[in-house]
Amino acid sequence: MDKSPGKSPGKSAKTITRRSFLQGLGGLLASHWVLSGTLVGGTGIFVWAEHSTRILKKEFWDLSYPGLPSALDGKRIVHLSDLHLEHLSISSAYLQSQVNAQDPDLLVLTGDLISDRSDLDKVAQYLQPLKAKFGKYMVMGNNDYSHFSRALFNRYLELLQGVGWVPLINDAEHLKNLKLWIIGVDDPATAHDNTDLAYAKLVNTDSAGPSFRLVLSHSTDSLDDIAKYGAELFLTGHTHGGQIRLPGLRPQITNTYLGDKGIYEGYHVIRDIPLYINRGIGESGIPLRFNVTPEIAIFTLHRGQAEPVHVTRE
Secondary structure: OOOOOOOOOOOOOOOOOHHHHHHHHHHHHHOOHHHOOOOOOHHHHHHHHHHHOOOOEEEEEEEEEOOOOHHHOOOEEEEEOOOOOOOOOOOHHHHHHHHHOOOOOEEEEEOOOOOOHHHHHHHHHHHOOOOOOOOEEEEOOHHHHHOOOHHHHHHHHHHHHHOOEEEOOOEEEEEHHHOEEEEEOOOOOOOOOOHHHHOOOOOOOOOOOOOEEEEEOOOHHHHHHHHHHOOOEEEEOOOHHHOEOOOOOOOOOOOOHHHHOOOOOEEEEEOOEEEEEOOOOOOOOOOOOEOOOOEEEEEEEEEOOOOOEEEEEO
């Protein structure tokens, strides 16, 4: 497990964002320069990169906590991120079948549902059929803010609520029967995050013991502020796992301070916070993935002392 050295360092002037890298890489791939030293032709790599957008892997995690509330023992959280509906290759029917088959107790989405305002017409099609016993919760990502006026953003929130989702904008909701706080820290990439406000409702009123704190935020850049309050599980996205991974090269394109340190996907414990960085489902920049498959993450909570157990399935 990883341990962070503390606060984020300043970014280098040479840091490249994922979007700018992918936009440049689109032209590079089109010219086939990247293939000059490989055994596959241009058509083959494009076919594979496009095919990779249609593969949806399921990452199963069993997480154990000695003090887990008994009501959460065996409960399942299904985590989606970064659908980017504008270019999404995965159909709504396929997503529905894969998500609902996991029988979620809780369903969460950590931002970047849309890439363009025209995606509003697809929101109900993709999100309404998804089921969860105890609710469906979402936080905003940078793309959820980038294309809307204030009035249109309010319409977006109303649309999400109308199809059964709860947007958490620096807010928290307590599921008393589960002894669970769901805390939504708004998008740090667009400076909408306010962790103090997100945690403001958390007061210990339970005589039977503290509640489990599940924190959602689009990016790991809110980690330092979250660590001041604490969390039992922190779920994020934003990086797409790099989206394009060329052989022998480590992505330096995630535009997060943990990404600069090579931490851009998967499960880690940093500053005593168990966090998970989801590779996401859709794409941005160019509608391709290479060596980075889309994912659904499934977390089953257990009361106990065991180490995390991880299995990948298609």
